Amino acid sequence: MKGTCPLPGPIADRGVGARRGLALRTVALGLMLLAGGTTASAQSDVHHVAPAPQRIVSLTVCTDQLLLELVPRERIAALSYLATDPTLSSKVEEARGFKSIHASAEEVVQLAPDLVIAQQYSMTPTVDLLRRLGYRVVLVPLGSDFDGLRNAIRTIAEAVGEKPRGEELIASFDERVAAAAPKGPERPTALAYEVNSLVSGPGTLVDAALAASGFRNAARDMRLGPGGRLPLEEVVADPPDLIVLANAPDEFRSVVGDNLRHPAFTELVKRQASMRLAMPLWLCPTPELAEAVERLGRMRETLISKGASHD
16 A cells, blocks of 8 residues: 555555465465464454554654654654754754755665654655655644644654653643743733844744743734845834844854844844844744743843833
8 A cells, every 4th residue: 555565665566476475475364363263353353553663764854853852762764964953953962873864765765764754845856756655754734833833743743653752742841831921911022033134923933932931022013024024224223122133143154144243233232132042942843942932031031120121
């Protein structure tokens, strides 16, 4: 059957040889049943549970991190090459030592995996080819809120046979977020400002983290440009109570980081409250997002104690 072949990726031979092999296996099974005194009707009542996959390949940086949270190292055959990129991944140290791939079908086939995991709507040509070759591929919907985070964890946990571990991760995440919830009604404004003048508006993990920690996302009240961009002039003219920096000014040496190195912005962060909240903490829906909520919550308390709020 497509997608369930026990061998790594072969296309089953449907010719005479296959029929002959099936007949031989049927005869052998009948002899075994007779020898053991087991009837066919009794055998049909046995429910077989598929073994947990032991050679798992992840194709995307977000699924890399969730997989590392859920299974032992020896069950992972490869991770994406971005798993060790400190600008994107929160599991750089944990990801060291694994086979690193660029998610081509040729690379995956050579690894003979029994499960391939990828982010939904990504790596489409590779995923389609692997499925046609008979591999089991699970696509993970990576949501943009806490419910999406829980769903992503549960999807992978079920696929790898680690549902209890998945529920543990979710319970721990929920406990940490609840502990970081604001204790008062004040909601200072905050703006997550990135390279290339990008900001995080509604429907993003940053927006969810800001709300959970007691901030009002200033981007919700702004008219954003293509791709969620906000001109530097608008940030300087009407700054929020808190500027959240996803990137250090020297992290990207190309022109995309010029907005963070602009003299006007440099002066703004000197006089305005700001904090660094590294992108790996909130780029993907992983349990690391709880740390982002906790750090934002502590900053909110600091701002309120100083009386810095638009409210």
